[in-house]
Amino acid sequence: MPAQDAPSDEDLMLAYAAGDAAAFDKLYSRHRGGVYRYFVRQCSQGGVADELYQDVWMNLIRARASYVPTAKFTTWLYRLAHNRLIDHYRAIGQVRLVSADDEAHADAVDAIAGARNDQPEVRAGNNELGTRLKVAVAALPAAQREAFLLQQEGGLSLAEIAELTGAGVETVKSRLRYALAKLRSDLSDVYEPQR
C-alpha cells in the first residue's frame, strides 16, 4: 500500500496516462505481486498464470487513455484481472463458477472443492502451514477462492469485491465465510484458530 505522502494509485495512473513512464513503474511495483499471485493461485499451470498476468498489464497499458478514477485503482486493476480470468475459463471450457454459499450448487461445490487436499499423500507431504495453506486455498471453490484472493492479495473490501465480481455484498461475505471455514477445517491439524 502506498505511504501517506506517496502519490495515490489513481494519481500515478493518471500521470502514466499523461505520458509519465516512471509513474507506471511505481504503480507496477506496488501491485505486481498481488496480481501475479491472484493468477498463480487460480491457475494450476504456471505458464498460464504468467500469460494471463502479462495480458492484464498489457490491457491496462492499452486502456490507460480511457482510465477515469471513478473508483479505486485496485478495483479497476483487479476487474481487468477478473475479466481476463473469466475469458481463460471460457477458453478452456470451465465457464461455470459456483459458490458454496449458493445452496442450489452445493453438490457441484462438493464435487469440485477439496479433492486434492483430501488425498492422504498430499496431506502427508505438506506439513508446514504455508504450504498447507496454499494447497487449501487452491482447493477452495473458484468463487470462494477468488473472493479470498481479492481480499488478501488485492486488499479489496467486501463492497469492492461485490462490485468487481457482480455479486451482492452479502454473497461475497458468505463466500469469504465459507472459504475461511474450509481453510480452518483443512488446516485443523497444524492451525489453531483464533478465539
Next chain:
Amino acid sequence: MNTGDSDHKLEAAWRAASRDEPPAALDDTIRAAARRAVGAGPRRARHLRSWPLAAAAVMAVFAIGLLQLTPPEQVTPAMVAENSPSMQEAKEAAKPAGADAASRNAAAAGPAKQDAPIAIAASPGASIAAPANIDRPADLARKKLAQAPAVMPQPTSVPERDQARGDAASINTEKLRQLDAKAKPESGIAQQDAQANAKVRAEPFPAATQEKLVAAAPAASAPAAPPPALASMARPAPAPAEAAGALPERRDAAPAPQRAALAKDAAPRPADEWIKLIRKLRSEGRNDEAAKELAAFRAVYKDGADALLPPDLRVLKP
C-alpha cells in the same frame, strides 16, 4: 479476532506463505511495453513521418492562397494571345519589314522616335496616343497583337472608321508586297510561298484576323478610342537593331503554310468591301458562301455589325 469472514491469524499466515513474484523477464517485458506505449520514441517517429505531409499541405495552402490573391488582370487574353504560336509567327514575319522601316525612320527622325512606346489610354473612351512613325509594320503588328482580344470596333463614326481601315489596309498590303519582294524567289519553294501569299491575300479573312486589323487601323491612322480590354496596357516598340538583325532569316525559314497564314492575318478587309463581297456572292447565287461571310462579318463586329450592315443584309441571319 475471528469473525465469520475474517481471521487475522490465518491472513497473516497467508501473507507469510504467499510471496510469489512475477519473473524478472516478465517485469522487464511489461515495463518496456509501458515505456513504449507512452515513450517519446514511437511518437517522435510518427511525428517525423508526418512532417513531409504537413509541409506539403502547408505549401499547397500557400500556393492556393497566392493564386487566389493574384489579380486577374495580370494574365490578360492579350498576353495569352501574344504567347500563342500563331502570334509569335506573326511577330517574326513583321520584324524584317519593320527593320527596313526602322532604318528609314532612323535616318529621318532619330532613334528617340523609334523607341517611343505605344501609349494606350487608360479608359475605354479615351484616345490612343499613337507614335509618330505609324507606318512601321513592326509597330502595326505589335498593335495588332496587343489589340487581339478587342471584340468591339472603336466608337467612331462609320466614315472615319472606314477611312482608317482603308489606310491600314493599304499599309499592310504594301508591306506584304515588300516582304514578298524581299524574299528571293530563287528556289521553287520560295516561289510557291509567294504564290501562296498572293492566293491567301485574295481570299476573305478569317473573322478573328479581321477583327484585330480593324482594331489596329484607327490607332495607326488617327486617334481613336481603344478597346476596353486594353485599357491599362502600354507596350514598348522593338529595338531597331533587333528588328534589322537576324529576323529576315527567320522569315525565310518559316514554312509556307505559316507564311500564308501570316499574309492572311496582315491583309485587311474593310467593312464596305466585305459588304460588297457578300452582295456579290448573293447575286451569283453562292448563298452558302455569302452566309459564311455574313457570319464572319457578324463575328468580327458583333454588336456593331447591324450598324454597319445595310438593311437588306441586316435582316439576313447566318
